[in-house]
Amino acid sequence: MLLAGGLARAEAALDWTAEQVRAVAAHGPWPPSPVSDPSNRVSGDAAAIALGRHLFDEPRLSGGGQMSCGTCHQAGRDWRDGRARALGLVELDRRTPSLWNVGHQHWFGWDGAADSLWMQSLRPILDPKEMAGSAAAVATLLREDERLACGYARAFGETPGADDEKLLVDAAKALAAFQQTLVTPRTAFDRFRDALVAGDRAGMQRYPASAQRGLKIFIGLGNCASCHFGPQFSNGEFGDTGVAFFVRRGEVDSGRHGGIARLKASPFNRLGRHSDDASGGSATRTRHVEAQHRNFGEFRVPGLRQVGRTGPYMHDGSLATLEDVVKHYSTVSPDRLHSDGTPLVRPLALSEPESADLVAFLRTLDAETPKLAPAPPLCP
């Protein structure tokens, strides 16, 4: 039934079993409570968020003075660059992930080589293939730029000191505090989920029937929700999606396997001296994570909020559209995945209408986002 005057079109509400309602309910509620990271003493602090916002677009953090975090994570492009493969000083092997809801992750980077958002934030600054900066240069900037030094003092309660590495980490902690504020708005899916849980049939009817069918595939036949679990649509861990390992002839991306090795070797992980969590409670994952053979070629399960707006897809940007992604999971080779048991990823063999329904559902995870307000002055 099509209603005039801009009112929402009423759709048929499908029947949902109690088991299905429980599975859908697990993807909410949204938005989540604000996140706070015990390892970052300025997490959630307004002055640190302001400093992080300024540093995010600060090209002087890079060695050549031409690249900032915002060069790849662009505010107007859902905090990514839209390229298949990220472009630092050279082209990289993985794509730039969106930063939406990044503060709610437990592992960072496609390989999870960082266990905190601040650890992840300093990685591209130091990477010679990306921003090619240094602790000394960042520290000098914070000490000598009057505006940034003032912002630092307001955020951290002291003037920038002589310890370059500490200042680099503090800059990353301010960057993390800013990125933790990037939370997506409610979506059509969230309104449907809440109506379904409340038994509000009129509310359910505002959600397209195709999306309802696609959601049933997502939590059922497709087995998507095993990994894309919870309100973020990610279980926060890693999986092998059947994408080719090879990045060039004779060279592979080891994914999570290499990420764990880099995590353990880094002085910036949650077990190191820069963590502000004296209890160590937030370092449980870091303390217990263990590399296993199957981690080879696994990559982080991305959240799916804003997924229709943040292509291309997969860790290497090898699939251009959502339709391509659904086709990939519909036709993926079981031989490539080497599973001994019931494989988590298996060829779904979806029909064209089923594929279209699944894409229709995924697009209801998108929301229009408010324009980013101008950065507040550091020291008014």
Add this chain to the structure above:
Amino acid sequence: MRRRVALLLVLVSSPAWADCPLDLGHGTGIVIYSDRYMLALRPDPLRIEVGQPFSLIMNVCTKGGEPAELVRVDATMPEHKHGMNYAPTVKAGSDGRYRVDGLLFHMPGSWEVAFDVRPLGQAGGEIQRLTHDFVLK
């Protein structure tokens, strides 16, 4: 006298000699058993969530009253034949209980947790494995 005090401390701190209550408090403990062993366990936090680390508080008992110890804990998803991404640690507490830290179920579904136990202090003693299924939705 000093020797007697030292011995008493050993007796009190050893899991094997402690009382072996199968009620771990909060009224929600799980008890599993074999012909020889009885294990009581309680998750901490009580509600296990997908993707969230948790611990197990445990008592290890034998039906004959002989001392026993918890050697190792691990978990797998039998359907998918994969384990956890984390290696849990087992620590004996001074109260006679064990604490298993670093467990994390990263998917909904059925997880089989395996508990390896053996007679106390017998490094080469026969290990028996007891299991319990947790189903996460």
